[in-house]
Amino acid sequence: xxxxxxxxxxxxxxxxxxxxxxxxxxxxxxxxxxxxxxxxxxxxxxxxxxxxxxxxxxxxxxxxxxxxxxxxxxxxxxxxxxxxxxxxxxxxxxxxxxxxxxxxxxxxxxxxxxxxxxxxxxxxxxxxxxxxxxxxxxxxxxxxxxxxxxxxxxxxxxxxxxxxxxxxxxxxxxxxxxxxxxxxxxxxxxxxxxxxxxxxxxxxxxxxxxxxxxxxxxxxxxxxxxxxxxxxxxxxxxxxxxxxxxxxxxxxxxxxxxxxxxxxxxxxxxxxxxxxxxxxxxxxxxxxxxxxxxxxxxxxxxxxxxxxxxxxxxxxxxxxxxxxxxxxxxxxxxxxxxxxxxxxxxxxxxxxxxxxxxxxxxxxxxxxxxxxxxxxxxxxxxxxxxxxxxxxxxxxxxxxxxxxxxxxxxxxxxxxxxxxxxxxxxxxxxxxxxxxxxxxxxxxxxxxxxxxxxxxxxxxxxxxxxxxxxxxxxxxxxxxxxxxxxxxxxxxxxxxxxxxxxx
Amino acid sequence: xxxxxxxxxxxxxxxxxxxxxxxxxxxxxxxxxxxxxxxxxxxxxxxxxxxxxxxxxxxxxxxxxxxxxxxxxxxxxxxxxxxxxxxxxxxxxxxxxxxxxxxxxxxxxxxxxxxxxxxxxxxxxxxxxxxxxxxxxxxxxxxxxxxxxxxxxxxxxxxxxxxxxxxxxxxxxxxxxxxxxxxxxxxxxxxxxxxxxxxxxxxxxxxxxxxxxxxxxxxxxxxxxxxxxxxxxxxxxxxxxxxxxxxxxxxxxxxxxxxxxxxxxxxxxxxxxxxxxxxxxxxxxxxxxxxxxxxxxxxxxxxxxxxxxxxxxxxxxxxxxxxxxxxxxxxxxxxxxxxxxxxxxxxxxxx
Numbered sequence: 001x002x003x004x005x006x007x008x009x010x011x012x013x014x015x016x017x018x019x020x021x022x023x024x025x026x027x028x029x030x031x032x033x034x035x036x037x038x039x040x041x042x043x044x045x046x047x048x049x050x051x052x053x054x055x056x057x058x059x060x061x062x063x064x065x066x067x068x069x070x071x072x073x074x075x076x077x078x079x080x081x082x083x084x085x086x087x088x089x090x091x092x093x094x095x096x097x098x099x100x101x102x103x104x105x106x107x108x109x110x111x112x113x114x115x116x117x118x119x120x121x122x123x124x125x126x127x128x129x130x131x132x133x134x135x136x137x138x139x140x141x142x143x144x145x146x147x148x149x150x151x152x153x154x155x156x157x158x159x160x161x162x163x164x165x166x167x168x169x170x171x172x173x174x175x176x177x178x179x180x181x182x183x184x185x186x187x188x189x190x191x192x193x194x195x196x197x198x199x200x201x202x203x204x205x206x207x208x209x210x211x212x213x214x215x216x217x218x219x220x221x222x223x224x225x226x227x228x229x230x231x232x233x234x235x236x237x238x239x240x241x242x243x244x245x246x247x248x249x250x251x252x253x254x255x256x257x258x259x260x261x262x263x264x265x266x267x268x269x270x271x272x273x274x275x276x277x278x279x280x281x282x283x284x285x286x287x288x289x290x291x292x293x294x295x296x297x298x299x300x301x302x303x304x305x306x307x308x309x310x311x312x313x314x315x316x317x318x319x320x321x322x323x324x325x326x327x328x329x330x331x332x333x334x335x336x337x338x339x340x341x342x343x344x345x346x347x348x349x350x351x352x353x354x355x356x357x358x359x360x361x362x363x364x365x366x367x368x369x370x371x372x373x374x375x376x377x378x379x380x381x382x383x384x385x386x387x388x389x390x391x392x393x394x395x396x397x398x399x400x401x402x403x404x405x406x407x408x409x410x411x412x413x414x415x416x417x418x419x420x421x422x423x424x425x426x427x428x429x430x431x432x433x434x435x436x437x438x439x440x441x442x443x444x445x446x447x448x449x450x451x452x453x454x455x456x457x458x459x460x461x462x463x464x465x466x467x468x469x470x471x472x473x474x475x476x477x478x479x480x481x482x483x484x485x486x487x488x489x490x491x492x493x494x495x496x497x498x499x500x501x502x503x
Numbered sequence: 504x505x506x507x508x509x510x511x512x513x514x515x516x517x518x519x520x521x522x523x524x525x526x527x528x529x530x531x532x533x534x535x536x537x538x539x540x541x542x543x544x545x546x547x548x549x550x551x552x553x554x555x556x557x558x559x560x561x562x563x564x565x566x567x568x569x570x571x572x573x574x575x576x577x578x579x580x581x582x583x584x585x586x587x588x589x590x591x592x593x594x595x596x597x598x599x600x601x602x603x604x605x606x607x608x609x610x611x612x613x614x615x616x617x618x619x620x621x622x623x624x625x626x627x628x629x630x631x632x633x634x635x636x637x638x639x640x641x642x643x644x645x646x647x648x649x650x651x652x653x654x655x656x657x658x659x660x661x662x663x664x665x666x667x668x669x670x671x672x673x674x675x676x677x678x679x680x681x682x683x684x685x686x687x688x689x690x691x692x693x694x695x696x697x698x699x700x701x702x703x704x705x706x707x708x709x710x711x712x713x714x715x716x717x718x719x720x721x722x723x724x725x726x727x728x729x730x731x732x733x734x735x736x737x738x739x740x741x742x743x744x745x746x747x748x749x750x751x752x753x754x755x756x757x758x759x760x761x762x763x764x765x766x767x768x769x770x771x772x773x774x775x776x777x778x779x780x781x782x783x784x785x786x787x788x789x790x791x792x793x794x795x796x797x798x799x800x801x802x803x804x805x806x807x808x809x810x811x812x813x814x815x816x817x818x819x820x821x822x823x824x825x826x827x828x829x830x831x832x833x834x835x836x837x838x839x840x841x842x843x844x845x846x847x848x849x850x851x852x853x854x
Contacts, residue, residue, distance in 0.1 A: 303736060305736060325735065325738040326738035329738055343733055343735075343736045344733055345730070353722070354733070358737040360723070360737075369718050370717060371719060371721075373717065
């Protein structure tokens with residue numbers, strides 16, 4: 001085994017009483033792809049932030065090619081040859097691809113070295129199949145291309161170790177293949193790669209070795225991921241066995257949500273073109289598609305924040321006339337948004353406030369314009385208990401909660417009032433196995449209770465586990481709907497590229 | 504070497520500690536200017552304190568000054584909670600003063616006149632605040648700029664009024680005709696200027712606190728301010744909340760003007776407000792936008808203003824120091840607010 005490119009020894013980092021990392025050892029050899037696994041809150045992000053210089057560790061040391069180094073800023077990390085691709089990209093949207101690459105790189109005598117930059121960009125593209133048009137503004141790139149740019153940026157700055165934090169969460173299946181071949185090509189040239197992911201099948205397909213964290217400590221290492229079962233890895237992560245939820249036979253009832261000929265105008269993102277669909281009580285309908293094909297507009301219309309230009313929508317048999325969030329809520333729609341922090345919760349206010357937000361005007365939480373603080377608090381406390389939301393209490397700032405707990409809070413808030421229809425986007429994005437499992441179970445419970453659920457998602461495996469039927473969106477249209485018994489990843493993947501499906 | 508780290512929670516005692524820290528830092532920073540002016544620092548601050556809070560008369564004078572700043576402080580606190588950036592409390596105050604002076608000059612029974620003055624002043628302030636709010640809601644015009652610039656418009660409109668139709672024909676001074684004697688706010692303590700408006704200001708603070716913390720409107724204001732997108736998806740009509748906030752904020756600032764006309768000056772002149780509207784921003788920030796905190800914050804600034812004049816007479820330090828203290832206090836508070844989101848950590852040099 002070659003000498004490690006980078007080695008972290010005995011890293012300990014505490015936040016107050018919480019030990020986010022405790023005596024963690026980790027090493028990556030040149031040419032090695034290391035999987036870093038762990039549930040949310042297991043300490044992966046903290047560990048990588050220590051490596052990238054955002055946090056100073058309380059104890060432990062970092063060695064690069066055997067030499068101890070001190071990394072106290074991202075500049076130090078970059079100088080030491082460590083590059084990081086965050087979940088949220090750090091790009092300047094109005095600048096071009098080339099300009100983004102050259103930010104912070106001093107050129108000769110204060111001038112930007114455009115020619116040199118172009119040559120390097122072309123070279124990196126050729127080597128790893130990471131081609132990008134240098135003159136396109138970043139705002140015109142797809143999410144996958146933006147990620148590619150982040151990777152190229154790291155290589156451009158001479159990274160020898162690349163950290164990728166949940167890189168596949170934002171990608172379509174075909175894009176994942178492209179990413180993996182690029183990563184393999186980089187590893188073949190001697191780069192070290194740390195790959196953080198919750199998706200065990202991807203980890204097994206890509207990585208050479210895995211380090212698993214649990215409660216801030218190293219729970220175990222996997223030396224041969226390809227020949228280790230997902231179940232065994234999941235058990236290492238959670239400390240106990242995980243059984244996928246079983247979806248019983250469906251007994252759908254009446255239609256609880258119908259869309260007929262819904263079209264929207266170009267406003268933000270892809271507009272809808274003549275979309276018709278229906279969800280029945282006790283049924284889960286999946287909406288598959290590469291992100292940016294009108295899912296956002298669909299969710300906006302159903303949530304009542306955007307009125308369509310044409311078409312009709314009914315909820316529980318009632319025609320939606322005004323398309324306001326209040327109207328669709330009153331008709332019985334619940335909503336679990338894709339971006340919990342921006343359209344779901346109010347991070348700077350107490351959790352209790354977020355939990356009663358959509359129903360603050362109802363008799364449950366206010367009377368004649370006066371709040372019922374005791375009722376609000378009691379409701380929040382009851383939900384925190386019922387859903388095992390980990391937080392100090394209902395008055396905790398919502399932003400202090402982890403992603404999984406926020407998702408539970410949103411779920412609690414919507415399910416507490418027995419919605420007739422539930423619209424859900426990317427329900428488990430960024431969640432660990434345990435939390436995702438919990439969310440899935442809740443959906444199946446609701447289905448058994450006769451709630452109609454529409455799940456918008458990109459994770460086809462998840463849709464296949466959850467849904468009774470799966471409709472595929474492409475360029476604002478529904479290209480086909482499959483019974484999930486007939487659906488396969490390959491078939492759905494083909495339809496997602498626009499090929500007509502047959503229902 | 505030091506660096507900032509993101510905080511996961513803010514301890515409750517920060518709400519009290521940060522303003523005190525800011526005020527302490529301000530007094531230390533400004534002591535340099537006092538020394539430069541050739542006076543003893545402790546002596547100067549001592550005179551300032553005695554003259555503003557040292558005896559019961561001084562306290563009433565400070566309270567009379569604090570009253571308009573309680574109103575403008577509340578106006579700004581309410582607006583900033585909704586992230587409606589109302590920098591226009593000064594203009595709204597002037598509009599309230601003009602409207603109440605107009606009403607107060609009409610002969611009618613005293614109590615009725617006072618009520619109508621308050622209504623007219625609040626309405627005028629609200630109407631002015633509605634302009635930047637409407638521009639923002641309808642046309643996405645930046646409310647900082649529009650509300651700030653509107654102050655000049657209102658000020659010169661007021662000047663046109665007192666240099667024109669309202670001008671005193673006998674003396675030729677640019678002052679409005681006085682309001683009816685019966686409309687003068689009653690004085691609460693014989694021999695002082697402590698008037699009814701001061702009490703109204705002190706009552707307004709807990710009422711506004713109640714509105715923000717305990718009513719659905721207050722809830723909607725808070726949520727809209729912190730995350731308008733979540734508010735919209737949660738069924739809140741964000742535009743309507745912003746307009747309601749503007750009306751409330753403008754009305755409060757207008758009441759500041761009503762108090763100055765009915766309780767202090769009994770007429771309108773060009774210097775009816777020494778910048779109480781702008782001081783309201785400092786007050787609201789020191790109070791961390793908490794309506795209850797507005798009262799002590801306003802009293803602090805009023806004490807500085809009252810005390811600065813006496814200090815100037817006694818030690819020769821220019822009274823402009825009070826403006827410097829105000830400005831420094833705002834900056835110090837903005838810096839102190841950093842600590843609610845970040846903590847300072849020493850980066851170890853050992854390893």
